[in-house]
Amino acid sequence: MTNTGTPLVELKDISIAFGGIKAVDHVSIDLYPGEVVGLLGHNGAGKSTLIKCLSGAYRADAGEIHINGERAEIANPRDARHYNIETIYQTLALADNLNAASNLFLGREIVGAGGFLDDSAMEAETRKIMARLNPNFRKFNVPVSALSGGQRQSVAIARAVYFNAKILIMDEPTAALGPHETQMVAELIQELKKQGIGIFLIEHDIHAVMDLCDRAVVMKNGQRVGTVNVNEVTDEDILGMIIMGKKPPQAV
Amino acid sequence: MTDTPTHAPQGNDAKLGPVARFIRDTELDTRMLGMVGALLLIWFSFHLYGALINGEGVFLTPRNLWNLSVQTSMTGIMATGMVLVIITRNIDLSVGSIVGVTGMVMGLMQVEILPQYLGLGNPATWMITVVAGLIAGTAIGAFHGWLIAYRGIPSFIVTLGGLMVWRGVAFLSAGGRTISPVDETFALLGGGPKGSIGAMGSWLVGLLGCAAILWILRSGRAARKKHGFALRPMWAEYALAAIGCGALLGAVLVVNAYPWPKGILKQMNLPEDTFVSHGFAFPVLILAVVGILMTILMTRTRFGRYVFAIGGNPEAAALSGINTRWVTLKIFALMGMLAALAAVVASARLNSATNALGDLDELYVIASAVVGGTSLAGGVGTIYGAIIGALVMQSLQTGMVLIGFGDGSYRKIVVGVALVLAVYLDNLYRKKTK
Numbered sequence: 001m002t003n004t005g006t007p008l009v010e011l012k013d014i015s016i017a018f019g020g021i022k023a024v025d026h027v028s029i030d031l032y033p034g035e036v037v038g039l040l041g042h043n044g045a046g047k048s049t050l051i052k053c054l055s056g057a058y059r060a061d062a063g064e065i066h067i068n069g070e071r072a073e074i075a076n077p078r079d080a081r082h083y084n085i086e087t088i089y090q091t092l093a094l095a096d097n098l099n100a101a102s103n104l105f106l107g108r109e110i111v112g113a114g115g116f117l118d119d120s121a122m123e124a125e126t127r128k129i130m131a132r133l134n135p136n137f138r139k140f141n142v143p144v145s146a147l148s149g150g151q152r153q154s155v156a157i158a159r160a161v162y163f164n165a166k167i168l169i170m171d172e173p174t175a176a177l178g179p180h181e182t183q184m185v186a187e188l189i190q191e192l193k194k195q196g197i198g199i200f201l202i203e204h205d206i207h208a209v210m211d212l213c214d215r216a217v218v219m220k221n222g223q224r225v226g227t228v229n230v231n232e233v234t235d236e237d238i239l240g241m242i243i244m245g246k247k248p249p250q251a252v
Numbered sequence: 253m254t255d256t257p258t259h260a261p262q263g264n265d266a267k268l269g270p271v272a273r274f275i276r277d278t279e280l281d282t283r284m285l286g287m288v289g290a291l292l293l294i295w296f297s298f299h300l301y302g303a304l305i306n307g308e309g310v311f312l313t314p315r316n317l318w319n320l321s322v323q324t325s326m327t328g329i330m331a332t333g334m335v336l337v338i339i340t341r342n343i344d345l346s347v348g349s350i351v352g353v354t355g356m357v358m359g360l361m362q363v364e365i366l367p368q369y370l371g372l373g374n375p376a377t378w379m380i381t382v383v384a385g386l387i388a389g390t391a392i393g394a395f396h397g398w399l400i401a402y403r404g405i406p407s408f409i410v411t412l413g414g415l416m417v418w419r420g421v422a423f424l425s426a427g428g429r430t431i432s433p434v435d436e437t438f439a440l441l442g443g444g445p446k447g448s449i450g451a452m453g454s455w456l457v458g459l460l461g462c463a464a465i466l467w468i469l470r471s472g473r474a475a476r477k478k479h480g481f482a483l484r485p486m487w488a489e490y491a492l493a494a495i496g497c498g499a500l501l502g503a504v505l506v507v508n509a510y511p512w513p514k515g516i517l518k519q520m521n522l523p524e525d526t527f528v529s530h531g532f533a534f535p536v537l538i539l540a541v542v543g544i545l546m547t548i549l550m551t552r553t554r555f556g557r558y559v560f561a562i563g564g565n566p567e568a569a570a571l572s573g574i575n576t577r578w579v580t581l582k583i584f585a586l587m588g589m590l591a592a593l594a595a596v597v598a599s600a601r602l603n604s605a606t607n608a609l610g611d612l613d614e615l616y617v618i619a620s621a622v623v624g625g626t627s628l629a630g631g632v633g634t635i636y637g638a639i640i641g642a643l644v645m646q647s648l649q650t651g652m653v654l655i656g657f658g659d660g661s662y663r664k665i666v667v668g669v670a671l672v673l674a675v676y677l678d679n680l681y682r683k684k685t686k
Contacts, residue, residue, distance in 0.1 A: 055571075077572065087571070098560060109557060124479040124480075127655055
């Protein structure tokens, strides 16, 4: 796949350090509409940290973020949402004591007359989107702590999808899922791609990357090893990049 | 109890007994039913003990229940705020000292400062005093909240410091004197025969309350219908209305059955055999209003939702774009304001401001919230629970006095044991319902 035009997202020369340790060291990546870019690397390679600069959880020490070609200032998660960047965190970031609807709308509640929460409307909307994403989902009135891993994941996904995301960040979305649910996430990613949403996928599973991604960026020790078009390389090439930091000739 | 109009009945009719089915269909919180049951058990036990051992049961009398309601108000007002503090995994040990210092601020204000400008007995005195007290309490709470949220000092430490500092300030502000008597209108806020709304007023409150209960049930049903959610069966709606209105009107009957004592009648130049009802006391009405407003705040506003979210998962709350620090600051400011409101009631009731006002209150307030089901692990708690918790704690104290164990040591032992037992039972309940 060749990308032309303005990228949806460009992270340019991002650096962030935690007390002398360079977690991300001058890394640049980009993402085009309707594209899935995989982020790979060992634990501690800096993938999550890099992506948290985009989702607003961290602030980069240096570097620029461009959205649709324009410089964007993302200081906190609210700013990121303003740019239609939605994140599905590895930890899911759900408030366990609240129910699905409250979690889905957390920070963006529907309010009715007098600024009071409209719980019924939020539940109705939640039922609609869950009917699309996970038709078997029934537990609308219990805290999400009572849900299974897959059900919790679908709440987290629903939250990202519901608010018309343009840029979606998925941090190991299938880590806690069974085969059936993993398949569901894969189908969802294909559907979102068709809608022109750009997706960053942080993933450990090479096969998932080969199946789902258009391009893959490999990181090691906070630095970018290289970026490859997935259909031009083999599993072994990517493994070599992850483990040994060896850049194959096709990579840029 | 009908705040979340979204619980769809689940399960199978045939397997459930009549009680379980009643609870399922009315969607009553079983935990609350348990607390109310425990409360009634405590009340009847003290009454029976008095009747059997001392020859006179004095607990379940209009007079005692009226007094109990007034005594509960102060702790109850603060416990509603402590719920928010504990839900967000914090603690506030300073509330008793804030009561002391704001009580002193209000004492000085109405006795020494305002009379210089307004003269004695000016009708504006009490209002200016109360506003000044509330501002002082809110400011102190906000300062604690700022240290906790923006300076990262643990709430335990900040408020432990506050506990000592503000008690000291309370002493210094009047050089250890007791400020007395307070403004006459201000004193009414503490209750007493004149600080109550009488029989007519109480009936009015009762009827308004019933109207509100019916309206809440109706609009809850309408909202469910609109979105096509499962409805409660009609009989359950009627049962809820009957229970709610029955309890409220029962309370009116009780407070109206307690007449003014003879001394007051004489003072008011009324014949000795006149029956003048107390009715609801002002502190109780203040608690009721606080309870209702706090319940709305917690269940119907974004702020309340964020308080729960922070308690459930602070990181998730922050990632959802919630300004968790600002919310935390506001929680402590609110707690400070409620402590000042409790100080209004306490100093008005005592008819004086002393530097010992509110001493050790923090412990009873925290105990009330915890007995009322607020989880110290965070994320869980209700306003009505905290108020019932305050009522339980106060009932134990009052009951011990009434059955002849007024000596502080026995009282403390019983209250302490009850606190630990309540939390243990709560743990068992939560494990079972999980």
